[in-house]
Amino acid sequence: MFELLVVVGARPNFVKVGPVVASLSERDVVRPRLLHTGQHYDRKMSAAFLEQLAFPEPEFQLGIGSGSHAEQTAAVLVGVERVLLDEPFDAILVAGDVNSTLAAALSATKLGVPVIHLEAGLRSGDWAMPEEINRVVCDRVSDLLLCHSDEAIDNLVGEGIARDRAVMVGNTMIDSLMRLLPAARAGGALSRLRISPRDYVLVTLHRPSLVDDPPSLAAVFDVLAEVARELPVIFPMHPRTRARLSGDVPSGMLVTEPLEYLDFIALEEEARLVITDSGGVQEETSVLGVPCLTYRTTTERPVTITHGTNVLVGTEPLALREACADSLRAGMLDHRPTIPLWDGAAGPRAAEAIEAFLDRRLSASALAQPSP
Ligand code: UD1
Ligand code: UDP
Numbered sequence: 017m018f019e020l021l022v023v024v025g026a027r028p029n030f031v032k033v034g035p036v037v038a039s040l041s042e043r044d045v046v047r048p049r050l051l052h053t054g055q056h057y058d059r060k061m062s063a064a065f066l067e068q069l070a071f072p073e074p075e076f077q078l079g080i081g082s083g084s085h086a087e088q089t090a091a092v093l094v095g096v097e098r099v100l101l102d103e104p105f106d107a108i109l110v111a112g113d114v115n116s117t118l119a120a121a122l123s124a125t126k127l128g129v130p131v132i133h134l135e136a137g138l139r140s141g142d143w144a145m146p147e148e149i150n151r152v153v154c155d156r157v158s159d160l161l162l163c164h165s166d167e168a169i170d171n172l173v174g175e176g177i178a179r180d181r182a183v184m185v186g187n188t189m190i191d192s193l194m195r196l197l198p199a200a201r202a203g204g205a206l207s208r209l210r211i212s213p214r215d216y217v218l219v220t221l222h223r224p225s226l227v228d229d230p231p232s233l234a235a236v237f238d239v240l241a242e243v244a245r246e247l248p249v250i251f252p253m254h255p256r257t258r259a260r261l262s263g264d265v266p267s268g269m270l271v272t273e274p275l276e277y278l279d280f281i282a283l284e285e286e287a288r289l290v291i292t293d294s295g296g297v298q299e300e301t302s303v304l305g306v307p308c309l310t311y312r313t314t315t316e317r318p319v320t321i322t323h324g325t326n327v328l329v330g331t332e333p334l335a336l337r338e339a340c341a342d343s344l345r346a347g348m349l350d351h352r353p354t355i356p357l358w359d360g361a362a363g364p365r366a367a368e369a370i371e372a373f374l375d376r377r378l379s380a381s382a383l384a385q386p387s388p
Pocket of ligand 1 (some may be wrong): 026027028055056057058061082083113114115116146147222253255256259
């Protein structure tokens with residue numbers, strides 16, 4: 017049995033990694049052993065996800081908490097190194113682009129432990145995004161790159177990464193979505209919030225470039241206040257954004273705590289329109305066929321524009337106001353888009369790719385042993 021250290025730390029990590037852990041556990045060739053860095057720690061940002069996505073209890077908890085980039089990265093570097101020095105692992109699995117992802121990958125590669133990166137190859141081209149630095153550096157030190165779209169593979173090859181290190185497995189985040197939608201629908205989130213299907217706008221915003229800049233955040237709130245005069249606006253607020261919120265919430269807008277995963281996807285599925293700067297939400301709305309306006313100037317997920325429902329609006333409030341009006345006028349799609357391999361079966365494909373990778377390494381190391 018191979019031993020795999022699986023690292024999670026922040027909200028989107030849980031949704032991506034859950035299906036891979038479940039598939040590996042079923043197949044019984046690789047033992048996934050969970051490490052939670054503690055980058056996200058509020059119940060609504062962490063424990064609720066572990067429960068709803070049926071994770072096993074993490075075996076290792078670093079409890080790093082919040083801090084500057086250097087503080088978070090350093091704490092994960094040290095914590096993961098300790099775990100890897102304590103006992104042998106055949107590889108480490110990291111996902112996405114958060115600080116925990118890069119730090120864990122760096123710890124492992126310095127110790128010669130192979131790094132497997134789930135959701136490799138995404139590029140926004142915007143070096144001012146902390147996530148872009150995390151993506152590029154993590155991919156550079158990764159040995160197996162699990163990709164969710166063809167353009168991700170093209171990006172890696174374009175950066176000189178050998179093609180045979182990348183495997184197109186599809187989008188594991190969509191596995192979680194497809195598996196849990198029936199439970200989400202049964203959960204009654206809409207009636208608890210007293211909203212009706214297709215009659216509200218759902219908003220999530222948490223990028224530092226927007227929410228840490230008070231004038232930009234105020235300007236987007238002005239637009240949301242206008243939208244709220246037409247339709248209820250539901251804004252489950254990320255703690256980063258909540259910490260910057262000042263003044264009254266406009267009438268017609270409901271600001272809530274971050275929602276647990278089941279409630280959030282239930283609201284996503286029935287929204288008339290979603291406004292976001294989240295990566296994962298661009299993907300989920302695309303698969304659900306729900307119109308999505310991304311309030312950013314770039315996206316590392318262009319497949320959601322070419323194949324899905326995503327529109328990149330930029331960061332001009334006026335452009336957002338016009339895009340909202342256009343979208344509300346246009347109404348809903350009459351079908352759900354199809355994106356290649358975003359089909360609910362990416363977890364098993366990722367598990368297969370991980371097994372094949374570990375088998376190849378084992379055979380290569382057996383061949384490299386001097387014969388007796
Ligand atoms: C991080 C990721 C971002 C990802 C987002 C997902 C990095 C650099 N950024 O951003 O890519 O899109 O997670 O949600 O890794 N806080 C709490 N409770 C928590 C967690 C955070 O109150 O459970 C507050 C703290 O004040 C903290 C702030 O939120 O300082 C930001 O948290 P942090 O993990 O540093 O970055 P995110 O903005 O969450
Ligand atoms: N999400 C959630 N509750 C919320 C907001 C988001 O469950 O209140 C889920 C969402 O469905 C997606 C993931 O969190 O699966 C996206 O995480 P986030 O937007 O924090 O990070 P990003 O994808 O931008 O890195």
